[in-house]
Amino acid sequence: MNLTQFQAHYEPLIQKELAELIDALSIPASLKESMHYSLQAGGKRIRPILLLAVLHELGGEHPEALKVAAAIEMIHTYSLIHDDLPSMDNDDLRRGMPTNHKVFGEAVAILAGDALITYSFGVVARLQHVSSDDKVRLIDLMSVSAGAEGMVGGQVLDIEGEEKKLTLAELEQVHRLKTGALLTYSILAGAILGKATPEEMLALSRFGEHLGLAFQIQDDILDVTGTSQELGKTAGKDESSEKSTYPSLLTLPKAKEKLDYHAAEALQAIQALGGEKGLLEELTALIVKRKN
Amino acid sequence: MNLTQFQAHYEPLIQKELAELIDALSIPASLKESMHYSLQAGGKRIRPILLLAVLHELGGEHPEALKVAAAIEMIHTYSLIHDDLPSMDNDDLRRGMPTNHKVFGEAVAILAGDALITYSFGVVARLQHVSSDDKVRLIDLMSVSAGAEGMVGGQVLDIEGEEKKLTLAELEQVHRLKTGALLTYSILAGAILGKATPEEMLALSRFGEHLGLAFQIQDDILDVTGTSQELGKTAGKDESSEKSTYPSLLTLPKAKEKLDYHAAEALQAIQALGGEKGLLEELTALIVKRKN
Numbered sequence: 001m002n003l004t005q006f007q008a009h010y011e012p013l014i015q016k017e018l019a020e021l022i023d024a025l026s027i028p029a030s031l032k033e034s035m036h037y038s039l040q041a042g043g044k045r046i047r048p049i050l051l052l053a054v055l056h057e058l059g060g061e062h063p064e065a066l067k068v069a070a071a072i073e074m075i076h077t078y079s080l081i082h083d084d085l086p087s088m089d090n091d092d093l094r095r096g097m098p099t100n101h102k103v104f105g106e107a108v109a110i111l112a113g114d115a116l117i118t119y120s121f122g123v124v125a126r127l128q129h130v131s132s133d134d135k136v137r138l139i140d141l142m143s144v145s146a147g148a149e150g151m152v153g154g155q156v157l158d159i160e161g162e163e164k165k166l167t168l169a170e171l172e173q174v175h176r177l178k179t180g181a182l183l184t185y186s187i188l189a190g191a192i193l194g195k196a197t198p199e200e201m202l203a204l205s206r207f208g209e210h211l212g213l214a215f216q217i218q219d220d221i222l223d224v225t226g227t228s229q230e231l232g233k234t235a236g237k238d239e240s241s242e243k244s245t246y247p248s249l250l251t252l253p254k255a256k257e258k259l260d261y262h263a264a265e266a267l268q269a270i271q272a273l274g275g276e277k278g279l280l281e282e283l284t285a286l287i288v289k290r291k292n
Numbered sequence: 293m294n295l296t297q298f299q300a301h302y303e304p305l306i307q308k309e310l311a312e313l314i315d316a317l318s319i320p321a322s323l324k325e326s327m328h329y330s331l332q333a334g335g336k337r338i339r340p341i342l343l344l345a346v347l348h349e350l351g352g353e354h355p356e357a358l359k360v361a362a363a364i365e366m367i368h369t370y371s372l373i374h375d376d377l378p379s380m381d382n383d384d385l386r387r388g389m390p391t392n393h394k395v396f397g398e399a400v401a402i403l404a405g406d407a408l409i410t411y412s413f414g415v416v417a418r419l420q421h422v423s424s425d426d427k428v429r430l431i432d433l434m435s436v437s438a439g440a441e442g443m444v445g446g447q448v449l450d451i452e453g454e455e456k457k458l459t460l461a462e463l464e465q466v467h468r469l470k471t472g473a474l475l476t477y478s479i480l481a482g483a484i485l486g487k488a489t490p491e492e493m494l495a496l497s498r499f500g501e502h503l504g505l506a507f508q509i510q511d512d513i514l515d516v517t518g519t520s521q522e523l524g525k526t527a528g529k530d531e532s533s534e535k536s537t538y539p540s541l542l543t544l545p546k547a548k549e550k551l552d553y554h555a556a557e558a559l560q561a562i563q564a565l566g567g568e569k570g571l572l573e574e575l576t577a578l579i580v581k582r583k584n
Contacts, residue, residue: 025440
């Protein structure tokens with residue numbers, strides 16, 4: 001199965017899992033609608049696909065991989081809802097649609113995000129076919145990746161970075177935390193479910209680190225070279241806000257070089273893995289070449 | 293040890309545990325300061341004390357009870373930070389001090405809340421002296437109590453309830469979720485750490501339910517009868533906003549009757565417990581008689 005087939009197979013299943021997990025909750029209608037709205041707004045589902053691809057390449061299958069993948073997508077979605085708020089990035093559009101707070105108001109948007117991050121831990125805690133030891137590992141890493149030492153810390157640095165010119169090292173730190181941490185978590189969660197060896201975990205962790213940086217550099221590049229229609233969000237926003245980005249700190253050609261470097265390192269990291277790695281190689285190429 | 297001695301012994305330890313847990317994080321300075329600020333703002337620490345008291349009454353000690361108690365206080369504090377935001381209750385004062393967003397701005401306040409709820413799961417996942425099975429139970433219940441089917445759902449109902457007159461059943465549902473869920477969780481977490489029997493869990497769960505309602509009825513009563521100085525927050529806010537409360541739906545004397553009823557039911561529930569229950573009886577009395 002190539003990546004296109006893999007995505008075509010799993011995307012509707014991810015969508016269905018997300019819908020079912022939210023439908024299973026006995027909660028106020030407005031809250032449920034708001035959670036569904038942002039989860040069903042589409043997106044590339046890169047994190048769930050990464051988890052499933054790692055599991056697949058490790059030769060594993062897991063009856064509840066989709067649940068863990070969905071939990072990670074919930075965390076990603078919560079972070080988007082909160083990042084889009086007026087007091088943060090103040091975005092009106094996300095994936096080509098009005099942002100959550102534009103539709104449901106700020107209070108419900110904040111609470112929908114709170115509900116998603118909190119639920120994601122419960123989804124993992126309630127898995128039926130994962131040992132308690134592995135659930136605890138999944139939850140521990142989830143908390144670090146999503147929390148103050150990961151995504152939340154990255155968002156703080158990102159906001160504070162808007163008011164000053166960052167060094168390249170500072171910019172890289174923002175991205176390691178804000179984007180890299182959860183991408184790497186998706187990979188490691190697949191590795192845990194796939195019973196990876198410590199060596200495989202290490203290789204996959206390095207893969208995730210470089211993939212995350214490549215992902216973010218491409219994001220910065222697209223903000224310069226893409227159109228709002230392609231991106232499904234306002235293009236050129238970084239430049240007009242004088243935000244530090246790879247192109248602004250390095251020039252566009254040098255940013256593209258750095259993108260290629262991290263993509264090559266990501267590919268290098270997984271050479272240590274036995275067995276298949278076609279899906280992970282294709283995913284790396286996709287992240288480098290994506291238009292949105 | 294009576295309750296006053298128990299509180300005097302544990303309050304500084306809870307404070308210290310909270311400070312240490314946050315200090316252990318490698319995170320941006322502003323985020324750390326914001327998390328410390330709200331955690332150190334005091335408050336009655338009712339949830340940690342409940343957990344510790346239940347554990348004590350069950351005849352148990354646990355080397356990491358303070359960590360779990362601190363995790364619960366983090367969840368409580370996160371909910372206060374988010375509830376106080378301009379788009380929610382828009383409160384400027386909390387425990388007699390400026391609210392988090394007044395000091396650190398809305399963006400950092402939202403993110404400090406996000407960091408606290410996410411960290412609380414990690415704190416439990418990383419306990420050293422609790423079995424993985426018990427950690428998973430603690431995390432599962434924590435997710436339900438704090439999430440969409442608990443506190444978050446209660447806050448949504450509370451906000452939506454401001455625009456209409458609630459029935460008594462609706463008001464009770466708001467409080468069961470918004471306040472009761474986490475109070476009951478504190479009790480059950482103590483029970484899990486104290487290796488309670490299923491019968492004891494059930495009795496303590498009933499205790500928590502009635503205690504939570506008593507707590508909230510007293511909160512509503514204090515909003516009518518207390519002063520801003522006593523409360524450390526704006527008094528009379530419910531009445532001026534025409535919010536549905538026990539006094540407004542029932543009259544003040546009938547609200548007091550209902551308070552006494554739930555306090556009596558709480559005390560009745562713990563008669564089934566063997567051993568000591570003096571601390572829990574005193575806690576019930578404290579909640580009924582408190583002035584803030």
